[in-house]
Amino acid sequence: MIRKLIQVEFLKSKRKGFWLLVFLGGFGVVALQMVNYGVRKEYLLQQSDNDWIYYLMNISNFTPLALVLGIAILTSFMTSIENETNAWKQLIALPVSKLTVYLAKFTVLAFMLLVASLLLTLFTYGYGVFLDLGAIPYGALLKYSFYPFFASLPILALQLWIATVSNNQAIPITTGVIGVLPSFSAQNLPDWLIWKWPSLMNSWNEPIYYVWLGLGVGCLLYFVGMFDFARRDVK
Amino acid sequence: MKYVVETKNLTKSFGKEQAVQSLDMKIAKGEIYGFLGPNGAGKTTTIRMLLGLMKPTSGSIQVFQQDLKKSRISILSKVGSLVENPSYYPHLTARENLEAWRKILGAPKSRITDVLAIVRLSDVANKKVKGFSLGMKQRLGIAAALLNNPELLILDEPTNGLDPSGIIEIRELIKQLPQSHGMTVLISSHLLSEIDQLATTVGVLTKGKLIFQDSIEAMRKLAKQNISLRVSDQDEAHRLLLAKGIQTDYQKDRLILSEFTDEEIANAIQFLVQKQIAIYRVEEEKRSLEDIFLQMTREDQVG
Ligand SMILES: Nc1ncnc2c1ncn2[C@@H]1O[C@H](COP(=O)(O)OP(=O)(O)OP(=O)(O)O)[C@@H](O)[C@H]1O
Numbered sequence A: 001m002i003r004k005l006i007q008v009e010f011l012k013s014k015r016k017g018f019w020l021l022v023f024l025g026g027f028g029v030v031a032l033q034m035v036n037y038g039v040r041k042e043y044l045l046q047q048s049d050n051d052w053i054y055y056l057m058n059i060s061n062f063t064p065l066a067l068v069l070g071i072a073i074l075t076s077f078m079t080s081i082e083n084e085t086n087a088w089k090q091l092i093a094l095p096v097s098k099l100t101v102y103l104a105k106f107t108v109l110a111f112m113l114l115v116a117s118l119l120l121t122l123f124t125y126g127y128g129v130f131l132d133l134g135a136i137p138y139g140a141l142l143k144y145s146f147y148p149f150f151a152s153l154p155i156l157a158l159q160l161w162i163a164t165v166s167n168n169q170a171i172p173i174t175t176g177v178i179g180v181l182p183s184f185s186a187q188n189l190p191d192w193l194i195w196k197w198p199s200l201m202n203s204w205n206e207p208i209y210y211v212w213l214g215l216g217v218g219c220l221l222y223f224v225g226m227f228d229f230a231r232r233d234v235k
Numbered sequence B: 001m002k003y004v005v006e007t008k009n010l011t012k013s014f015g016k017e018q019a020v021q022s023l024d025m026k027i028a029k030g031e032i033y034g035f036l037g038p039n040g041a042g043k044t045t046t047i048r049m050l051l052g053l054m055k056p057t058s059g060s061i062q063v064f065q066q067d068l069k070k071s072r073i074s075i076l077s078k079v080g081s082l083v084e085n086p087s088y089y090p091h092l093t094a095r096e097n098l099e100a101w102r103k104i105l106g107a108p109k110s111r112i113t114d115v116l117a118i119v120r121l122s123d124v125a126n127k128k129v130k131g132f133s134l135g136m137k138q139r140l141g142i143a144a145a146l147l148n149n150p151e152l153l154i155l156d157e158p159t160n161g162l163d164p165s166g167i168i169e170i171r172e173l174i175k176q177l178p179q180s181h182g183m184t185v186l187i188s189s190h191l192l193s194e195i196d197q198l199a200t201t202v203g204v205l206t207k208g209k210l211i212f213q214d215s216i217e218a219m220r221k222l223a224k225q226n227i228s229l230r231v232s233d234q235d236e237a238h239r240l241l242l243a244k245g246i247q248t249d250y251q252k253d254r255l256i257l258s259e260f261t262d263e264e265i266a267n268a269i270q271f272l273v274q275k276q277i278a279i280y281r282v283e284e285e286k287r288s289l290e291d292i293f294l295q296m297t298r299e300d301q302v303g
């Protein structure tokens, strides 16, 4: 059943601009550095001994922003598909479990974010090679492209929960926008704040911690959201 | 009696307000059950509970003699429904909309073409639903309800937004479903005239309470026939009949005789003629079903 539901979610996401957004997310972050390096490449190359790592750092300054904003927009698109004409009632009156419906939506969103992260990897790699920055640090490249994805799973779970159960769609949009703010000033924020996690900055200096925390807390929030959705009367 | 739908003491409260109160609904197989009630009576709330979209505050629901709480999914695989305004995905075509639901139902792909033809949407199958008129969207909703060839079809005000010829068309379609496909149909409306020629059983709901549930014939019997008499001397006639033990209802310009057999009426008139009272008019006054329905729902509001 879950496979069918996921196929149906992909069918419904047609012509909604999801994939354009996924592309823009991955490409946009690298495009900013294209401008940056295009304008002042010489200066930037003087800033560090390891040009690749320095380049990756520049990219990763904007990854959390794109990710958190992307989550807010994608979840809002995703739930608007049902909310627009109250199609929840039509969907849930079919022989499906509400838990599976929720899982299908979450899976599709997570998949789209994963594709965006993959695109980010490819564009980062491509432009890095074009800049001719020397030996390619594959480990770091993958780390800065995919760690933020895992670290942002709690935000995805939370946003999907809020967007599916809110009667007023201004609420998820507000929480989504507020969630973007920490990506500008991550250093000054407490480590427990989930919106800080995609920046991978923490007091232990161990980015991988946020990957494990992201998976753990993401699962937790996912289950809370799913059971709350199932418990409520359908709109 | 085995019922397709049977609710016991079904109640739904929103805060303090009871939208549905102790409902004992019974729908036998092959019936077309007309679910009537004025706006806000609780029809949609009941239907939402029957589909598991809302949890009852108390009471139980059995569909196909299975408990809805326990066997929701297996029950719903044999139910088709249209609840309130039609739901659809505006950015998809009619065919794509149906495909999204068909996949979940596991119905054969060819069924999409069939149901589109049934509701006469074949010509616009590949147009986006965004541009559809209200009536076309309603038809799409009905098509969706028929996708899995359901054993129980639940339609909440299905003729909403349809033009007169569309209403007749849908009515004809629904009418033949029990014979041709063995379906049982629950159809809600706030107009008795809408389901008058359709329903075999009627349930009347007001303010969350089921105040009538019986066959449409039983409801017709309630349409008691009155005979109205216009005579030359109404006071005298009234007095004479009363003296003979015949109770009449004295109205401004006529006497009303209720619930009399043909013979009793004949006797009363013969008697008046013998007493030299001229008979101008003898008319039968039939209350329409609509009148009865209105009176039922009104009485309940007063009481
Ligand atoms: N989700 C809800 N929250 C609060 N009250 C509700 C909700 N849904 C319905 N009600 C209330 O329950 C009552 C019955 O509503 P319902 O929609 O079932 O009526 P209806 O018979 O379908 O009316 P109509 O003919 O207008 O469709 C109304 O008073 C309505 O305000």
Ligand SMILES: [Mg+2]
Residues within 6 Å of the ligand: B043, B044, B045, B084, B156
């Ligand atoms: Mg209603």
